[in-house]
Amino acid sequence: MLELQNISRRFGATQAVSGVSLKVPAGQMVGVIGRSGAGKSTLLRMINRLTEPSEGRILHDGVDVTALRGQSLRDWRTRCGMIFQQFNLVQRLDVLTNVLVGRLNHRPGPLGTLASLFKSFPAEERAMALMALDRFDLADQALQRADTLSGGQQQRVAIARALMQEPRIILADEPIASLDPRNARTVMDALRDVNRRDGITVLCNLHHLDTAREYCTRVIAMQGGRMMFDGPPEGLTAARLREIYGVSEAEFNEQSAMAHAPRAAAEASAA
Numbered sequence: 150m151l152e153l154q155n156i157s158r159r160f161g162a163t164q165a166v167s168g169v170s171l172k173v174p175a176g177q178m179v180g181v182i183g184r185s186g187a188g189k190s191t192l193l194r195m196i197n198r199l200t201e202p203s204e205g206r207i208l209h210d211g212v213d214v215t216a217l218r219g220q221s222l223r224d225w226r227t228r229c230g231m232i233f234q235q236f237n238l239v240q241r242l243d244v245l246t247n248v249l250v251g252r253l254n255h256r257p258g259p260l261g262t263l264a265s266l267f268k269s270f271p272a273e274e275r276a277m278a279l280m281a282l283d284r285f286d287l288a289d290q291a292l293q294r295a296d297t298l299s300g301g302q303q304q305r306v307a308i309a310r311a312l313m314q315e316p317r318i319i320l321a322d323e324p325i326a327s328l329d330p331r332n333a334r335t336v337m338d339a340l341r342d343v344n345r346r347d348g349i350t351v352l353c354n355l356h357h358l359d360t361a362r363e364y365c366t367r368v369i370a371m372q373g374g375r376m377m378f379d380g381p382p383e384g385l386t387a388a389r390l391r392e393i394y395g396v397s398e399a400e401f402n403e404q405s406a407m408a409h410a411p412r413a414a415a416e417a418s419a420a
């Protein structure tokens with residue numbers, strides 16, 4: 150169980166997240182929706198402590214995550230895989246090595262350079278990485294450079310890399326905001342697969358309510374740093390959505406798409 154107790158974060162005069170409390174039982178797939186600037190990224194980043202909360206506590210299975218330091222904080226970050234909008238792969242390295250990078254936190258001692266590392270991964274870790282790639286139909290691309298893949302493929306490599314951490318939770322920060330609809334679907338399918346087959350809790354920032362509705366059993370709607378709704382997607386009716394955002398669902402989706410239009414367009418032309 151992941152529990153956020155009255156979590157807030159300020160950046161100067163900006164209240165990015167304001168007094169959010171929620172409990173997420175293990176194995177849920179939760180969609181966090183909201184417009185650009187609503188506080189979605191800050192909320193997720195506080196969970197693995199990439200961003201420090203200004204106030205409040207985060208507990209995981211009773212452990213106070215907000216108090217962790219040093220190795221125990223690194224261990225917590227290993228248990229919380231993070232997926233970013235821009236994939237964050239090492240572009241010049243091959244796909245398999247990128248996936249193996251997810252294993253680095255599991256080994257003590259100095260790391261050496263990434264390129265020279267490959268040979269030092271034990272055969273079982275290399276097999277584990279290949280299986281993770283195969284599961285997302287990427288085994289044939291294992292030895293290609295990461296920058297030769299489409300955005301959807303790169304994001305699935307990032308999910309495979311996160312799986313190598315053997316996480317309990319995956320935090321996906323706008324994982325499909327840069328992708329065209331076809332690639333977006335393959336990435337959401339991959340996240341659903343790790344949620345259902347591996348029982349990994351998934352928290353996923355999304356712009357479109359229809360994606361949350363299709364993939365998530367629980368939706369959290371953020372607006373101005375506050376959590377305005379927390380419940381099953383069918384509870385977020387047209388009337389409730391208008392109450393929160395002052396617009397229809399079509400207008401909400403359109404505004405969200407426009408906020409990320411340049412990135413999505415660049416991705417579509419690169420694919």
Ligand SMILES: Nc1ncnc2c1ncn2[C@@H]1O[C@H](COP(=O)(O)OP(=O)(O)OP(=O)(O)O)[C@@H](O)[C@H]1O
Pocket residue numbers: 160163164165166183184185186187188189190191192323
């Ligand atoms: N490091 C930072 N320094 C200053 N302000 C920040 C920082 N990170 C976020 N903010 C501000 O906090 C607010 C919430 O930002 P956040 O990125 O969490 O929103 P979001 O809902 O994820 O938006 P988007 O969909 O555009 O990613 C915004 O006003 C943003 O400008």
